[in-house]
Amino acid sequence: MTTKKMFLRPCTWVYLFLLSLTFVTWFIGVNNLSGRAFAFTVLGFALIKGQLIGDYFMGLKQVAGPWRWVIFVWLLLIGSLITAAFWKTL
Amino acid sequence: MTGMEKNRWPPGDLVIWIFIMAELLVFGVFFTAYAFTRAHNVELFDTYQLTLDRNAALINTLALITSSYFVVRAVADIRADDSRGCFRWLLAALGMGLLFLVVKGLEYKHHFSLGIDLSTNTFYMFYLSLTFFHFLHVVLGMVILLAVALKARKGGYSAAEHTGVETGASYWHMVDLVWMILFPLVYVMR
Amino acid sequence: MKYKSQKVAKLYFIAAIGLFVGQILFGLIIGAQYIWGDFLFPEIPFNVARMVHTNLLIVWLLFGFMGAAYYLVPEEAETDLVMPWLANLMFWIFLTAGAATILGYLLVPYAQLAELTKNELLPTMGREFLEQPTITKIGIVIVALSFLANIGLTILKGRKTVINLVLLMGMTGLAVFFLFAFYNPVNVVLDKYYWWWVVHLWVEGVWELILGSILAFILIKTTGVDREVIEKWLYVIIAMVLITGIIGTGHHYYWIGTPAFWQWWGSIFSAMEPIPFFMMTVFAFNMVNKRRRNHPNKAAVLWALGTAVMAFLGAGVWGFLHTLSPVNYYTHGTQITAAHGHMAFYGAYVMIVLAMISYAMPMLRGREAANSTKSQVLEMWGFWLMTISIVFITLFLTGAGILQVYLQRFADNPMPFMVVQEKIQLFYALREIAGFIFLSGLLIYIVSFFVGSKEPEATIEGEVVPT
Numbered sequence A: 001m002t003t004k005k006m007f008l009r010p011c012t013w014v015y016l017f018l019l020s021l022t023f024v025t026w027f028i029g030v031n032n033l034s035g036r037a038f039a040f041t042v043l044g045f046a047l048i049k050g051q052l053i054g055d056y057f058m059g060l061k062q063v064a065g066p067w068r069w070v071i072f073v074w075l076l077l078i079g080s081l082i083t084a085a086f087w088k089t090l
Numbered sequence B: 001m002t003g004m005e006k007n008r009w010p011p012g013d014l015v016i017w018i019f020i021m022a023e024l025l026v027f028g029v030f031f032t033a034y035a036f037t038r039a040h041n042v043e044l045f046d047t048y049q050l051t052l053d054r055n056a057a058l059i060n061t062l063a064l065i066t067s068s069y070f071v072v073r074a075v076a077d078i079r080a081d082d083s084r085g086c087f088r089w090l091l092a093a094l095g096m097g098l099l100f101l102v103v104k105g106l107e108y109k110h111h112f113s114l115g116i117d118l119s120t121n122t123f124y125m126f127y128l129s130l131t132f133f134h135f136l137h138v139v140l141g142m143v144i145l146l147a148v149a150l151k152a153r154k155g156g157y158s159a160a161e162h163t164g165v166e167t168g169a170s171y172w173h174m175v176d177l178v179w180m181i182l183f184p185l186v187y188v189m190r
Numbered sequence C: 001m002k003y004k005s006q007k008v009a010k011l012y013f014i015a016a017i018g019l020f021v022g023q024i025l026f027g028l029i030i031g032a033q034y035i036w037g038d039f040l041f042p043e044i045p046f047n048v049a050r051m052v053h054t055n056l057l058i059v060w061l062l063f064g065f066m067g068a069a070y071y072l073v074p075e076e077a078e079t080d081l082v083m084p085w086l087a088n089l090m091f092w093i094f095l096t097a098g099a100a101t102i103l104g105y106l107l108v109p110y111a112q113l114a115e116l117t118k119n120e121l122l123p124t125m126g127r128e129f130l131e132q133p134t135i136t137k138i139g140i141v142i143v144a145l146s147f148l149a150n151i152g153l154t155i156l157k158g159r160k161t162v163i164n165l166v167l168l169m170g171m172t173g174l175a176v177f178f179l180f181a182f183y184n185p186v187n188v189v190l191d192k193y194y195w196w197w198v199v200h201l202w203v204e205g206v207w208e209l210i211l212g213s214i215l216a217f218i219l220i221k222t223t224g225v226d227r228e229v230i231e232k233w234l235y236v237i238i239a240m241v242l243i244t245g246i247i248g249t250g251h252h253y254y255w256i257g258t259p260a261f262w263q264w265w266g267s268i269f270s271a272m273e274p275i276p277f278f279m280m281t282v283f284a285f286n287m288v289n290k291r292r293r294n295h296p297n298k299a300a301v302l303w304a305l306g307t308a309v310m311a312f313l314g315a316g317v318w319g320f321l322h323t324l325s326p327v328n329y330y331t332h333g334t335q336i337t338a339a340h341g342h343m344a345f346y347g348a349y350v351m352i353v354l355a356m357i358s359y360a361m362p363m364l365r366g367r368e369a370a371n372s373t374k375s376q377v378l379e380m381w382g383f384w385l386m387t388i389s390i391v392f393i394t395l396f397l398t399g400a401g402i403l404q405v406y407l408q409r410f411a412d413n414p415m416p417f418m419v420v421q422e423k424i425q426l427f428y429a430l431r432e433i434a435g436f437i438f439l440s441g442l443l444i445y446i447v448s449f450f451v452g453s454k455e456p457e458a459t460i461e462g463e464v465v466p467t
């Protein structure tokens, strides 16, 4: 691999980003913040986290073809279903 | 893996990916069932969600993400032909897994001490079922990681051949991934 | 055949096929009684004939499994069976006990059979599929233990392959769960609860391990695909079987007085049970497509692929059809259940046993690898006739079931059970016709063993180039 010297590896950046999204989610949780804005922010964060885990941790970013999209499709699917179920109740 | 060119297959044994897809399907169905059942029992779900310990869930989320990150490092090490490094990162990942089990165990202990079980109400039924099903996956993932770690310690993998490490890693990331959805869905969204 | 002791399998296979014929004859009798209620009454009442039909099914499948194991285990372990004499002895014990039990069903009223066999000492009789007198059940346990000791020690002594270990796991599970047949609590909820530990955990748990390992064995032998590849598939399939099948038991806990969470657990987990069946289908076709060579025994390959497809249809698709609790609320215990039961049992377990017989019998009878083309052609006729008739039996019963559910449980003015039965008579008649075609297929299948024995073995036309 042709590695430039980096301050942090890409996966470490991703890791730190995942941690920060988690803290935001937790903050919304402990303060019992409710309603569409908060709920879907939190859900959006979860989907982003999932995609990052798929791309960078599971290494799907390096894959071409249908397998590239397995995690994405799964996230899209449950993301939409959860949204559909929560939408009217919030 | 060399620079730009992409692979046709995901890392690890293809069979684990078929297994991962099947597992994701089961969890997906469970999540959807939770969401739609909640839609019919909003008050009940919102009330009892407040009895969950979000701080414990935070610790557990951090534990799983960190653990996943350690596994990424383990794979990086074995790709650089560093078996010892790989073994150590895996051990650290297992430590995080154990932390998850302990924290989750304490949460269960708390609920059970209040006499809560699967028949208490629909919310607790889902909460206990979903998290316990995931709990079992953490255990299974740890068994797999442990087997990989032990083989790595004996020098069983190399930069040239380390499919086993990638296979175990892929499964473990799946366990992490599922929790990323479970945490907001069950503990936070309201 | 590489090891002399594999020969015991032949006895088991012959008995299996013989009892299979009996099972189908009694199927035709109860099928006829569905049309003419007093057919053969009072000599053979419906409940007795039904019991004979289902018990023969289970018993011949057990003969088939044991025969398959006696053939497969030595070959995989690369060593002779440790106790071939015990396998022989147990064959005769099992056959005698089985025959005596069936005769008991037919010759004396069931209640009297219970008295005769001292059921009151340890009452276990009177439950569907587990009707056998307690003494027969004890016999089954003894046969099972000797069998397990025999193959277990052989496996320990020889080469340990994944196929052998999975098979041993499945067979051990079969024996262990059968022990719940002895537990017969007075409380009907508990009674039903544990009854399913035998019935469900057999066909949707441990038997699937047996199915998977036999299928894997046949595929290795007939396709020449790397063992390593096949073993990996086997791992994933059994993992999925266990994850979904064990908790999937809950699809029988909807209406029997068990806690409400089973509605969810049963629905969700059993809805996933088709996955391992689907994987088996993909697995079988994948391996055959990747084959390194053509095997001269085309019939065996056909049975192997057939079981992969039919198991998925019968267990996977027809199982899924009525497994979600809101659906099962309407379909529970109707002809839909019978439709599913027929196709699933045939597709998964009848066909895998016939696949193994098809693969092993030529060798057991002194052939190199396969029967003559003439015999195979006839066998494949048997395959198609039986398979297509079971598809039709399933479709007719599904038709009957849909009407039954609608008229009896769904319509605005639900009708009583017997009134509805009158209205779906046509389907029962069609089912009976399909049943006769099934019987003709079975007879042709049997004839295939006796034709072309003098002719040379089928050969492979055209080698496949390894890719």
Ligand code: HEM
Residues within 6 Å of the ligand: C128, C203, C204, C251, C252, C270, C271, C273, C274, C311, C314, C315, C316, C318, C319, C320, C321, C322, C323, C324, C328, C331, C332, C333, C334, C337, C340, C341, C342, C344, C345, C348, C349
């Ligand atoms: C080869 C595997 C299978 C076999 C041999 C089999 C056979 C049977 C039989 C004989 C029954 C009737 C039991 C009774 O007497 O009440 C039954 C019931 C049932 N089976 Fe299966 N089955 C298999 C797989 C499956 C699968 C995979 C599913 C779900 C996806 C399933 C779903 C059901 C359900 C829901 C019932 C209960 C029907 C009712 O409520 O009346 N089965 N099965």
Ligand code: HEM
Residues within 6 Å of the ligand: C024, C027, C028, C029, C030, C031, C034, C050, C053, C054, C057, C337, C338, C341, C342, C345, C346, C350, C431, C432, C434, C435, C436, C438, C439
């Ligand atoms: C290999 C082929 C067959 C298999 C595996 C098989 C299997 C079974 C099973 C598992 C049951 C119990 C079903 C339940 O509890 O829901 C059953 C019942 C029955 N079978 Fe078969 N069977 C076969 C062939 C036939 C044939 C050819 C006929 C007749 C045409 C037939 C007629 C019946 C009838 C009438 C019942 C009783 C259903 C009831 O109680 O309502 N079977 N069979």
Ligand SMILES: [Fe+2]
Residues within 6 Å of the ligand: C200, C204, C248, C249, C251, C252
């Ligand atoms: Fe079942």
